[in-house]
Amino acid sequence: MTAASDSMALARRALAHLRNKTTDQAPGTMQQPIGAYSDPERHAREVDRIFRHLPLALALSVELPAAKSYRAMTVMDVPVILTRGEDGVARAFINACRHRGAQLCRAGSGTAQRFVCPYHAWQYDIQGKLTGIYGSATFGDVSAQTHSLTELSCAEHCGLIWVMLTPGESFDVRTWLGDFVTQLDTLNLERWFLYDQREIPGPGWKIAWDGYLEAYHHNTVHVNTVGRFTIGNLSLHDTYGPHQRIVFGRRTLRELMDLPEEQWEPEKHIRRIHLGFPGLAISGVLGDHCLVSQVFPGPTPDTSITRQSVLAAREPVTPEEKLATESFSAVVLNAVRDEDYVIGAGVQAGLKSGGNKSFTFGRNEPAVQHFHKTVASFMQRAVGVP
Ligand code: FES
Numbered sequence: 487m488t489a490a491s492d493s494m495a496l497a498r499r500a501l502a503h504l505r506n507k508t509t510d511q512a513p514g515t516m517q518q519p520i521g522a523y524s525d526p527e528r529h530a531r532e533v534d535r536i537f538r539h540l541p542l543a544l545a546l547s548v549e550l551p552a553a554k555s556y557r558a559m560t561v562m563d564v565p566v567i568l569t570r571g572e573d574g575v576a577r578a579f580i581n582a583c584r585h586r587g588a589q590l591c592r593a594g595s596g597t598a599q600r601f602v603c604p605y606h607a608w609q610y611d612i613q614g615k616l617t618g619i620y621g622s623a624t625f626g627d628v629s630a631q632t633h634s635l636t637e638l639s640c641a642e643h644c645g646l647i648w649v650m651l652t653p654g655e656s657f658d659v660r661t662w663l664g665d666f667v668t669q670l671d672t673l674n675l676e677r678w679f680l681y682d683q684r685e686i687p688g689p690g691w692k693i694a695w696d697g698y699l700e701a702y703h704h705n706t707v708h709v710n711t712v713g714r715f716t717i718g719n720l721s722l723h724d725t726y727g728p729h730q731r732i733v734f735g736r737r738t739l740r741e742l743m744d745l746p747e748e749q750w751e752p753e754k755h756i757r758r759i760h761l762g763f764p765g766l767a768i769s770g771v772l773g774d775h776c777l778v779s780q781v782f783p784g785p786t787p788d789t790s791i792t793r794q795s796v797l798a799a800r801e802p803v804t805p806e807e808k809l810a811t812e813s814f815s816a817v818v819l820n821a822v823r824d825e826d827y828v829i830g831a832g833v834q835a836g837l838k839s840g841g842n843k844s845f846t847f848g849r850n851e852p853a854v855q856h857f858h859k860t861v862a863s864f865m866q867r868a869v870g871v872p
């Protein structure tokens with residue numbers, strides 16, 4: 487199916503729901519015992535099984551814009567450096583010197599000819615190779631073969647840089663993404679302009695993430711922000727293995743009711759949200775802007791960190807473009823930090839109260855159901871990519 491015919495098909499599906507006051511549904515409701523959100527042992531196993539042993543989208547390709555770009559970050563206690571080599575290839579390394587483990591660079595990004603360890607000045611090139619040892623004549627027997635940086639399996643695909651956080655484990659990105667590739671490809675993520683990035687502390691990762699998976703709360707929680715643009719409780723749901731796509735109707739969808747299909751511009755009336763398992767959401771909310779969210783578990787079941795990247799179709803230049811991009815950025819920050827995560831903090835606070843032994847996921851929350859079933863399936867199977 488071409489992107490255009492896909493858009494038309496999605497607009498037809500959404501419009502039918504709007505007419506009938508319906509939404510895509512799961513076959514039944516689902517109960518999720520509260521322990522899935524609160525049990526520290528389960529949390530630690532999820533971090534290990536899901537986040538340490540499956541490929542994660544750690545960065546956008548545009549975060550490493552040129553040869554010799556790097557980005558250093560700590561992801562769930564793992565210090566990582568992403569680099570783009572002189573050959574243009576994105577690579578990932580553990581940010582720990584092979585001498586006695588000092589971090590080679592602080593969190594942040596830039597360009598570098600080489601990394602010089604701040605402890606005893608060992609040097610590595612941008613491709614992780616050990617290239618210099620201070621006082622090498624006195625040090626003894628080490629070499630680039632034995633002491634280059636520890637590399638993590640890494641693949642650049644669909645404008646994202648995918649990394650396995652466990653050294654020595656590899657993955658095939660096409661196998662991991664499956665049919666989801668055709669979805670991600672339509673976004674052309676590598677062509678967008680990166681306007682802003684920030685980290686937002688939030689409630690437990692699954693409480694935070696559940697909010698990305700449905701429009702049922704849009705007319706209530708987001709009545710003054712993103713909910714102004716979307717129709718609450720109307721969504722389309724499609725799955726691609728562990729990954730998902732949900733589509734919301736924009737308020738303007740109603741206009742299509744009286745318009746012949748030849749005159750439709752379907753993209754103006756729907757919003758796609760692509761959900762990469764376990765915590766990647768790519769959503770266009772307003773016109774030429776896109777929000778990429780990466781939700782990572784914190785050290786405890788009641789904390790998470792969300793990295794928000796605000797993208798614009800092109801670098802805003804005119805005052806109008808700057809204003810539009812800044813207002814998109816402000817709206818999505820407001821919606822997540824001050825609305826979703828405030829609600830989430832309340833959910834978190836009530837978990838131990840005994841008020842709920844389980845949560846109930848509605849038939850109108852099929853993506854929430856699919857996500858929790860996917861978590862359960864990964865917890866039951868051997869580690870690694872299916
Ligand atoms: S720890 Fe890096 S040179 Fe010693």
Ligand SMILES: [Fe+2]
Pocket residue numbers: 697698703707708821826
């Ligand atoms: Fe929300």
